[in-house]
Amino acid sequence: MSDAADPHGPYETLRHQEETTIAGMWLFLASESLLFGGLFLVSLIYAHTRANGWAAGVRHTDLVIGGVNTVILITSSAIYTLAVEAARQDHKRRAVQAAMTAAALGLVFLLLKAFEWSKEFKEHLFPGTHFAITGADAGGAQLFYSFYFLATFLHAVHMIVGTGLIAWICLRAGKVNPGKSWNTSVEIVGLYWSFVDLVWMILFPVLYLVGRT
Amino acid sequence: MTETPASLFPERSYLWQDGTLRSWLLTTDHKRIALLYLVTITVFFATGSIGAALIRLQLIEPGGMILSDETYSRMFTMHGIVMVWLFLVPSIPVTFGNFLVPLMLGARDLAFPRLNLLSWYLFVASGLLVLYGLFRGGLETGWTFYTPLSTDYTQGRVLPVVAGVFLSGFSSIATGVNIIVSIHQLRAPGMTWYRMPLMLWALYATSVIFVLATPVLSITLLLLAFEHIFRVGVFDPALGGDPLLFQHLFWFYSHPAVYIMILPGMGVVSEIVSTFCHKPIFGYRFVAWSSISIAAIGFLVWGHHMFVAGTSLYAAIVFSMLSFLVSVPSAIKVFNWLGTMHGGSIRLDAPMLYAMGFIGLFTVGGLTGLFLASLASDVHLTQTYFVVAHFHYIMVGGMVSAYFGGLHYWWPKITGRMYPEMWGRIAAALIFFGFNLTFFPQFILGYEGMPRRYATYPEQFQVLNVLSSAGASILAVAYVLPLVYFTWSLFKGARAPGNPWAATGLEWQTSSPPPTENFARTPEVTSGPYDYATLDRLNRTAAEEAPHV
Amino acid sequence: MGRIFLCWSMLLLLLAGEIVATQSGLDRMICALAVLMVLIIVIGFMKIFQAPSLAIIFAVAGLFWLGVLLMLGSLDSFTRTSFFTSGLPVSHWPWQSV
Numbered sequence: 001m002s003d004a005a006d007p008h009g010p011y012e013t014l015r016h017q018e019e020t021t022i023a024g025m026w027l028f029l030a031s032e033s034l035l036f037g038g039l040f041l042v043s044l045i046y047a048h049t050r051a052n053g054w055a056a057g058v059r060h061t062d063l064v065i066g067g068v069n070t071v072i073l074i075t076s077s078a079i080y081t082l083a084v085e086a087a088r089q090d091h092k093r094r095a096v097q098a099a100m101t102a103a104a105l106g107l108v109f110l111l112l113k114a115f116e117w118s119k120e121f122k123e124h125l126f127p128g129t130h131f132a133i134t135g136a137d138a139g140g141a142q143l144f145y146s147f148y149f150l151a152t153f154l155h156a157v158h159m160i161v162g163t164g165l166i167a168w169i170c171l172r173a174g175k176v177n178p179g180k181s182w183n184t185s186v187e188i189v190g191l192y193w194s195f196v197d198l199v200w201m202i203l204f205p206v207l208y209l210v211g212r213t
Numbered sequence: 214m215t216e217t218p219a220s221l222f223p224e225r226s227y228l229w230q231d232g233t234l235r236s237w238l239l240t241t242d243h244k245r246i247a248l249l250y251l252v253t254i255t256v257f258f259a260t261g262s263i264g265a266a267l268i269r270l271q272l273i274e275p276g277g278m279i280l281s282d283e284t285y286s287r288m289f290t291m292h293g294i295v296m297v298w299l300f301l302v303p304s305i306p307v308t309f310g311n312f313l314v315p316l317m318l319g320a321r322d323l324a325f326p327r328l329n330l331l332s333w334y335l336f337v338a339s340g341l342l343v344l345y346g347l348f349r350g351g352l353e354t355g356w357t358f359y360t361p362l363s364t365d366y367t368q369g370r371v372l373p374v375v376a377g378v379f380l381s382g383f384s385s386i387a388t389g390v391n392i393i394v395s396i397h398q399l400r401a402p403g404m405t406w407y408r409m410p411l412m413l414w415a416l417y418a419t420s421v422i423f424v425l426a427t428p429v430l431s432i433t434l435l436l437l438a439f440e441h442i443f444r445v446g447v448f449d450p451a452l453g454g455d456p457l458l459f460q461h462l463f464w465f466y467s468h469p470a471v472y473i474m475i476l477p478g479m480g481v482v483s484e485i486v487s488t489f490c491h492k493p494i495f496g497y498r499f500v501a502w503s504s505i506s507i508a509a510i511g512f513l514v515w516g517h518h519m520f521v522a523g524t525s526l527y528a529a530i531v532f533s534m535l536s537f538l539v540s541v542p543s544a545i546k547v548f549n550w551l552g553t554m555h556g557g558s559i560r561l562d563a564p565m566l567y568a569m570g571f572i573g574l575f576t577v578g579g580l581t582g583l584f585l586a587s588l589a590s591d592v593h594l595t596q597t598y599f600v601v602a603h604f605h606y607i608m609v610g611g612m613v614s615a616y617f618g619g620l621h622y623w624w625p626k627i628t629g630r631m632y633p634e635m636w637g638r639i640a641a642a643l644i645f646f647g648f649n650l651t652f653f654p655q656f657i658l659g660y661e662g663m664p665r666r667y668a669t670y671p672e673q674f675q676v677l678n679v680l681s682s683a684g685a686s687i688l689a690v691a692y693v694l695p696l697v698y699f700t701w702s703l704f705k706g707a708r709a710p711g712n713p714w715a716a717t718g719l720e721w722q723t724s725s726p727p728p729t730e731n732f733a734r735t736p737e738v739t740s741g742p743y744d745y746a747t748l749d750r751l752n753r754t755a756a757e758e759a760p761h762v
Numbered sequence: 763m764g765r766i767f768l769c770w771s772m773l774l775l776l777l778a779g780e781i782v783a784t785q786s787g788l789d790r791m792i793c794a795l796a797v798l799m800v801l802i803i804v805i806g807f808m809k810i811f812q813a814p815s816l817a818i819i820f821a822v823a824g825l826f827w828l829g830v831l832l833m834l835g836s837l838d839s840f841t842r843t844s845f846f847t848s849g850l851p852v853s854h855w856p857w858q859s860v
C-alpha cells in the first residue's frame with residue numbers, strides 16, 4: 001500500500017484524505033446533533049409546561065429494559081472502540097471480530113427495544129383513543145408517549161444504519177487488500193456508532209428517569 | 214498570482230472527455246454535477262413559475278379569473294414549495310458552488326466527490342416526490358405547513374410532499390458538508406483565508422446554515438408526519454400541546470434559510486462588482502466577515518415570523534431587537550459594493566447590470582424588512598401583500614438576479630462559449646423593469662390592507678393587481694429570453710477565451726471550459742484575491758512578448 | 763485497551779449513580795451525570811482530542827447552535843403568560859423553583 005492518494009481525487013496524500021474524512025464526519029455529527037436537538041426542545045418544553053402528565057408518562061416506562069439496554073449500548077460502543085484501535089495497529093482480524101461483537105450487541109438492543117414496544121402497545125400506551133392513562137394528566141402523558149415513540153424510533157433507525165455500516169466494514173475487510181482507507185472507514189463508523197450511543201445517554205434519563213419520583 | 218495565464222491551459226475539457234450518458238450520470242466531477250444540478254433546477258424553476266403565472270392570472274379580476282378558491286390555495290402552495298426548496302435553496306450553492314469552489318480554491322475536486330453525486334440523486338428523488346404530491350392533488354397549507362392545518366384539516370397530499378422536502382434537506386446537508394470541509398482542507402498552496410474570493414466566504418456562511426439549520430427542519434417534518442399519520446401528536450392543542458412549538462421549530466430553519474436564499478447571491482455580486490469595476494472590493498475583510506455574521510445572527514431572529522401568533526411579549530421584544538441586528542452586516546455589504554463602484558471605470562456588461570439590479574432591489578427588500586421587524590408596524594403589515602413584496606424583493610429581485618448575473622458571468626467558463634451580449638443586456642433590463650412592475654404595487658396593496666393567500670379581493674385593489682399581473686407577464690418573457698439565447702450560444706456562440714472579463718481568481722486561469730482535472734499543475738497563490746495590478750502587468754508583458762502579426 | 767476499560771467502568775458507575783439519583787428524586791443530579799457520560803463518550807470513545815483540530819471546531823459549533831436552539835426556542839414557552847388551554851400559566855425558567 002503506497003502513501004500516495006488517488007491522482008484523480010482531490011488529495012495530495014492519504015494522510016490528508018484521512019484527516020479530511022474524519023473532520024467531515026464530525027461536521028455531519030454536529031448536524032445530527034441538531035436533528036435530535038429539535039426533539040430535545042420538545043421534551044424540554046413539555047416536561048415543564050406539562051410537568052404532571054409528562055411525569056406520569058415517565059413513570060410508565062420500563063426502567064429495567066431501559067437500564068439493561070443502556071448497559072448494552074455502553075458496552076457495544078466500548079467494544080467498537082477496541083476495533084478502531086486494532087485497525088490502527090493493522091490487526092485486521094481483531095478489528096473485525098470486535099466490530100462484529102459490537103454490531104451483535106446493537107442487534108440485542110434493537111430486539112429488547114422491539115419487545116418493549118410490543119409490551120407498550122399491549123398496555124395501550126401508544127397515544128390515541130384507547131390510551132391507558134386517563135384523568136387530568138392524560139393529555140400531557142400522551143404528549144410524552146408521542147415523544148417517546150418518535151424519539152426511540154429515530155434512535156432505532158440510527159442503530160439500524162449503524163449496524164449496516166458495521167456490516168459494510170466487515171464485508172470490505174474480506175477484500176484482498178482493504179488498505180489504509182479501510183482503517184479510516186473503521187474510524188468513521190466508530191464515530192457514528194459512539195454518537196448513537198451518546199444520543200441514548202441523553203434519551204435514557206429523559207425517557208426513564210427525570211421526573212420518575 | 215504569478216502563473217501566466219497561458220501556461221496553465223490544458224487541452225481536454227471536462228465536457229467532452231467522455232460523452233456517454235452513463236459517464237454523466239455516474240460522474241464524480243464537481244463540474245459535471247454542477248451541470249446536472251443546473252438542468253434539474255431549471256426544470257423546477259419553470260414548474261414554480263407556472264404556479265406564479267396562474268396566481269397572477271387569477272388576481273386580474275377581483276372575483277378571481279380562473280381558479281376555484283381551493284385550487285388557488287394549492288397553486289400558491291405549489292409555487293412556494295417548489296420555488297423555495299427545489300430552486301432557491303439549492304440554486305447558487307449547487308450550481309456555481311459546485312462548479313467554482315474547487316476551481317477558486319485551486320483544487321481538483323470537492324472533498325467528497327461521491328457524496329456530491331449522492332446529493333444530486335437525493336435532490337432528484339426529493340423533487341420527484343414533491344411533484345408527485347403536488348400533481349396528485351397538491352395541498353393547501355402554504356409552504357410553511359403550519360399545524361394543525363397540515364396535520365388534521367388538510368385534504369391534500371401532505372406526506373409525499375413532506376417526504377420530498379425532508380429528502381431535499383439531506384441533499385442540502387451533503388452539499389454544505391462538502392463545501393465547508395473543502396474550504397478548510399483543499400486550499401491550494403498560498404491560498405490563505407484572506408486570499409479567498411468573497412464568493413467562497415459567502416458559500417461557507419451558507420453552508421454553515423445548510424449543516425446546522427436543515428436538520429431542525431428534518432425533525433420538524435418528521436414530527437409533522439407523525440402527527441399527520443397517527444392523528445395524535447406533539448402539537449395537538451386538545452392534549453395541551455403547543456402548535457406554536459411547530460412554528461418555532463419550523464422558523465428555526467426557515468429564517469436562516471432566507472439567508473441561504475440571499476448569501477450566495479451576495480457572493481456572486483461581490484465577484485461581479487469587483488471584476489466590472491476592475492478594482493479590489495472595498496473593505497474586503499468587512500464584506501467577508503459580514504457573510505459569516507449574517508449567517509450567525511440569522512439563527513437568532515426567527516421569532517419575528519410569530520409576533521401576532523401569540524408568543525410571549527418578552528420573546529417578541531427579544532426577537533425584534535435581534536432582527537434589527539441583521540441589518541448591520543447587510544448594510545455593510547451594500548455600502549462596500551457602492552464604495553467599490555465609486556470612482557471605478559464601470560463596464561456595463563450583462564452580469565454587471567444584474568449585479569446593480571441586485572444591489573437596488575436587495576436594498577429595498579432589506580429596508581422594508583425593518584418595518585416587519587418592528588413589533589408595532591408588523592401587527593399592521595403582517596399577513597398582507599407587504600410581506601409578499603418584501604420577501605420577493607429579497608428572493609427574486611435579489612437572489613434570482615444574482616443567479617442570472619452569475620449565469621452570464623460564468624457561462625463562458627462553464628460552456629466555453631460567449632452569450633450574445635446585446636440580448637443579455639436587454640434581458641437584464643427587462644427583468645429589472647418587469648420585476649418592479651410586478652412587486653412594487655404589492656407594497657402599496659399590503660399597506661392598504663390586502664391580505665395574502667386569498668383567491669379574491671375587494672374591487673378597490675384591482676388597478677394595482679392588474680399592474681402587478683402585467684409586470685409578471687413581462688417578467689415571464691424576460692426569463693424565457695436567456696433560456697433561448699443561452700441554448701443558441703451553445704451551438705453558435707463565439708469561443709470563449711480563458712479569461713474573457715479580465716477577472717482575477719483562479720477559475721479564470723484555466724481554460725474555458727476547464728479540463729477534468731481543473732488545472733494542469735496545482736496553482737500557487739502569492740497575492741490577495743482582487744489583485745488587478747499584477748494581472749494587468751502580466752497581460753502587458755504577455756502582449757509585448759507576443760510576436761506582431 | 764486499559765483506557766477503554768476505564769471509560770466503560772466509569773460509564774457504568776455513572777449509570778448506577780443515575781438510578782440512585784432517580785430513587786432520591788434528584789432530577790438535576792441525573793442531568794449532571796448524563797452530561798458527564800456524554801463527555802466520557804466524546805473524549806474516551808470518539809477521541810475528540812486526538813482528532814484533527816477541525817473536528818473540535820465543528821463539535822463546538824454544533825454544541826453552540828444546539829444551545830441557541832434550546833434557549834431561544836424555549837424562551838417563548840417559559841415566558842408566556844396567556845394562551846394556555848389547560849393547566850396553569852408558567853412564567854418561570856426551568857432552573858428556577860416555583
Ligand SMILES: [Cu+2]
Pocket residue numbers: 467468471514515517518
Ligand atoms: Cu425571517
